[in-house]
Structures are given as structure tokens and as C-alpha cells.
Amino acid sequence: MKAIRVDEFGPPSVMKLENVPDLVTGPMQVLVQVKAAGVNPADTYTRLGTYARKPALPYTPGIDGAGIIVSVGEGAKAKVGSRVYLSGTVTGSYAEQALCQAADVHPIPSQLSFSQGAAVNIPYATAYRALFQRAKAKGSESVLVHGASGGVGVAAVQIANAAGMNVIGTAGTERGRELVMKEGAQHVLDHTAPNYMDQLSTLTQGRGIDVILEMLANVNLGKDLKVLAPGGRVVVIGSRGTVQLDPRDAMTRDAEILGMLLFNTSEPAKVAIHSALAKGFEDGSLRPIVGKELPLSEAPRAHEEVMKPGAYGKIVLIP
Numbered sequence: 001m002k003a004i005r006v007d008e009f010g011p012p013s014v015m016k017l018e019n020v021p022d023l024v025t026g027p028m029q030v031l032v033q034v035k036a037a038g039v040n041p042a043d044t045y046t047r048l049g050t051y052a053r054k055p056a057l058p059y060t061p062g063i064d065g066a067g068i069i070v071s072v073g074e075g076a077k078a079k080v081g082s083r084v085y086l087s088g089t090v091t092g093s094y095a096e097q098a099l100c101q102a103a104d105v106h107p108i109p110s111q112l113s114f115s116q117g118a119a120v121n122i123p124y125a126t127a128y129r130a131l132f133q134r135a136k137a138k139g140s141e142s143v144l145v146h147g148a149s150g151g152v153g154v155a156a157v158q159i160a161n162a163a164g165m166n167v168i169g170t171a172g173t174e175r176g177r178e179l180v181m182k183e184g185a186q187h188v189l190d191h192t193a194p195n196y197m198d199q200l201s202t203l204t205q206g207r208g209i210d211v212i213l214e215m216l217a218n219v220n221l222g223k224d225l226k227v228l229a230p231g232g233r234v235v236v237i238g239s240r241g242t243v244q245l246d247p248r249d250a251m252t253r254d255a256e257i258l259g260m261l262l263f264n265t266s267e268p269a270k271v272a273i274h275s276a277l278a279k280g281f282e283d284g285s286l287r288p289i290v291g292k293e294l295p296l297s298e299a300p301r302a303h304e305e306v307m308k309p310g311a312y313g314k315i316v317l318i319p
């Protein structure tokens, strides 16, 4: 089969499409014919070799994907022919086939395409965990999705809207802002405009924001603390550097800064997340947005694009 292989850490060009030996299922594993692989910023950090999770070389990138089960290993409770999305793989999803632990495959409802299935795991699980398992958000609260046009942001807007929250999103392009409104935000701001955060007081009738989901904490965390409501929480989802902040902003509001890394999620919490997401896909409140499909051979281009401004939902690779 064909797979993207990385022989050395480095720029996107280190990813090469190669022929590799077929995979064989072990106990409690399933083999999935990959129909689409989700591209996440974390895949680029792993490729650079700078991420906390550093695979042994050579490796096939990719955590997210969707496809059809073609083989079931001993003891695995799964059926050949099932349409599934993946919440992790043993061998990497940027490939025609991927081995997965049986616990990491989840049914895709018939109304979702494989590309939409590949857009589920990291974005939706992160958004859900940030909102409900970390920030303990409630339907009556306001949420600022700071970076709402990308994979995690769109998922967060849909999930928070479905929970009845007052959702404010931000995006850097007109096209991104239209998407954020269409997916359920009540207001959208331009995070490239000067002083755009000044509007948050008016938008919350002077109360401030209850929950902020932060995609770029190194740029925004200091400013986030100044717009929080009393008892407000900021969940740091993304950060690409250091930041200066005034601790007194947190002190005066009884505010909390909460970190999160999806890979730290416990097994029971994961089960709760994927069963809540399944309900949202069934009732139509959650609809993954795929902005771009590229052939598997264009993995290097996908990695360049996922790091550029102008996000629009997800980028997926088609083997």
C-alpha cells in the first residue's frame, strides 16, 4: 500500500509518498481502509521533531481519519464493512490503510462523508473537552471562541451553540467570519483589527465573557484576562510562544486559566466525549466543515496551508 513516510524531522518536504508493506491486525486491533485523513497543526509540530510526542523514525504521520474496516483482529468488537472515524492510530492515518486499536474507531452516521469523519476527532474532542470537562461551561454563559474559523474553532462554535451558550467568535478573514456566523455564533469579531476586544463589554452588556477558548494564547492571554466576567475561565488550547500578563487581572475576577492537552484525556472521559459527539452528529447540530480536500501526495502542501492565516474549517487528505 501507499503511505506518507517521514525519514527525518524537518520541513514539509520530508514527507514522501512511498510503497510500504501491507499491515496485519494484532489482537484487539482493526485495519481501516482510509478514505480521508484529517490534517492537524499537531501533525506539523510532530514532523518538525519539536513536539512533546516524538515518534521513532521513520514514521507515517496522522492521528485523525475515516474509512471502512477491512479486517478485525482477535478479541476486537468491530465489524468488517463498518464506516468509522478514528481517534488515533497505531501506524498513522496519512496512508491507504491504518491499524487502530478497536477502542479508537467510532461509527460515522450515514449523513457524514468520509472527509467530514476525518474532521471529527481532534477538533471536536478538543472543543468538547475544553468547554465541558475543563471550563465546566453552562448553557446560560457566554463564550469567546478566540480563533473560530479553523478546525477546533468551528467545532467549538457548533457545540457551544447547541448547548445554548451566547457564542462570540473571531476570525482573520471575511470568509472565515461568514463561516463562524453561519455555524452558530451570535457575533463575530476580526482578530486582526485594532482594539477589537473592546467590543466584548458591549456584547455582554458590561458583564464580560464567562469562558474563553484560546487558540493563540501567546498573543492573546494577557488581553483575555481583561475581558473575563467574574468567575471567568480561559482554556489554553493553542499557544506558539510566551506571553506577558498581569496576574492582578485574574485575581480581581476570581478567574481561572486552564491548560489542556487532548492526549491527557482519560479513557472514561474519552468515551463520554465521543458518545456526546455522536448525539450531535445524529441530531444535525454538529456538522464538520471541510474547507479543502487534497490528494495524499500533497501532504507537504497541506502542512504549509494548515499553518497559514485564513483558516476555513478543516483540510483533509484523500488517499
Ligand SMILES: NC(=O)c1ccc[n+]([C@@H]2O[C@H](COP(=O)([O-])OP(=O)(O)OC[C@H]3O[C@@H](n4cnc5c(N)ncnc54)[C@H](OP(=O)(O)O)[C@@H]3O)[C@@H](O)[C@H]2O)c1
Residues within 6 Å of the ligand: 040, 041, 042, 122, 123, 126, 146, 147, 148, 149, 150, 151, 152, 153, 170, 171, 172, 173, 176, 191, 215, 216, 219, 220, 236, 237, 238, 239, 260, 261, 262, 263, 306, 307, 308, 309, 310, 311, 313, 314
Ligand atoms: N491543546 C490541545 O490538545 C490542542 C488540540 C487541538 C489543537 N490545538 C492547537 O490549537 C490551535 C488551533 O487548532 P486548529 O486545529 O483549530 O488550527 P487551524 O484549523 O489551523 O485554525 C487556527 C485558528 O487560529 C486562528 N487565529 C489566527 N490568528 C489568531 C489570533 N491572533 N487570535 C486568535 N486566533 C487566531 C485562525 O484564524 P484565521 O486563520 O481566520 O486568522 C484559526 O481560526 C493550534 O495551535 C493547535 O495546535 C491544541
